[in-house]
Amino acid sequence: MAESGSSVEFSGSLTSSTLPPPRTRIFKIIVIGDSGVGKTCLTYRFCAGKFPEKTEATIGVDFRERLVEIDGEKIKIQLWDTAGQERFRKSMVQHYYRNVHAVVFVYDVTNAASFRSLPAWIEECKQHALGTEVPRILVGNKCDLQDSIQVGTDVAQQFADAHSMPVFETSAKNPSSHGDGSYGSGNSDHVEAIFMTVAHKLKSQKPLVLSQPSGGSGGTISLSSGMNDGGDGARSWGCSSC
Numbered sequence: 001m002a003e004s005g006s007s008v009e010f011s012g013s014l015t016s017s018t019l020p021p022p023r024t025r026i027f028k029i030i031v032i033g034d035s036g037v038g039k040t041c042l043t044y045r046f047c048a049g050k051f052p053e054k055t056e057a058t059i060g061v062d063f064r065e066r067l068v069e070i071d072g073e074k075i076k077i078q079l080w081d082t083a084g085q086e087r088f089r090k091s092m093v094q095h096y097y098r099n100v101h102a103v104v105f106v107y108d109v110t111n112a113a114s115f116r117s118l119p120a121w122i123e124e125c126k127q128h129a130l131g132t133e134v135p136r137i138l139v140g141n142k143c144d145l146q147d148s149i150q151v152g153t154d155v156a157q158q159f160a161d162a163h164s165m166p167v168f169e170t171s172a173k174n175p176s177s178h179g180d181g182s183y184g185s186g187n188s189d190h191v192e193a194i195f196m197t198v199a200h201k202l203k204s205q206k207p208l209v210l211s212q213p214s215g216g217s218g219g220t221i222s223l224s225s226g227m228n229d230g231g232d233g234a235r236s237w238g239c240s241s242c
């Protein structure tokens, strides 16, 4: 028997009066890179708004979520903070590469080895069928440690260009510091800006997503991303230095 009031009917023509109530879209963003580059700190900074006092090596994967509003739409940004240490990754790898909307590659600007590892992380994505149609960004973290920089902005920019992704330099510890050691006016938070840029990008691409009702806890299934914007497009939504 049909209930009155709360039921949703689907008819031949989908007008605003027959569409289901708005649902919260979920964007699953995985954050990968070597151990110690600051993946946990970056995701914590974005979701909790602060730098964690102490962190331990991530085992498997940790989730952090934040509900944001973009152009009047509520969107849940789900950050998957993955383990950088090989021995803590094995069992979970298959799971976190499923239904990914975007990838954030992180290196530590004070650790050249973490930058040299990036091709291996990109290759791992490829092996898990994550193609270039999935938006990817590169983040150089710890740019508050100006005296210890080992990876220059120009080198990072070249690498990012070669892989058609935007690059950002930031600090989870002091997200308003610039790559050149100065501090932004207006106390701007670059970690915030980076993840919001990804969310805007995903929203504008209108991926086909099965999402959970507001307040629910279900998963997300990406049916088709169609998010590839090629080399030029990738550059158009990034900045080389924050």
Ligand SMILES: Nc1nc2c(ncn2[C@@H]2O[C@H](COP(=O)(O)OP(=O)(O)OP(=O)(O)O)[C@@H](O)[C@H]2O)c(=O)[nH]1
Pocket: 033, 034, 035, 036, 037, 038, 039, 040, 041, 042, 055, 056, 057, 058, 059, 082, 083, 084, 085, 141, 142, 143, 144, 145, 170, 171, 172, 173, 174
């Ligand atoms: N100075 C400085 N230190 C940072 C920054 N981000 C992280 N750290 C420090 O770097 C260390 C590692 O940070 P994590 O966030 O745990 O690194 P991770 O990439 O998650 O490491 P795994 O979980 O092992 O993969 C910690 O001691 C942090 O306090 C930053 O922006 N600036």
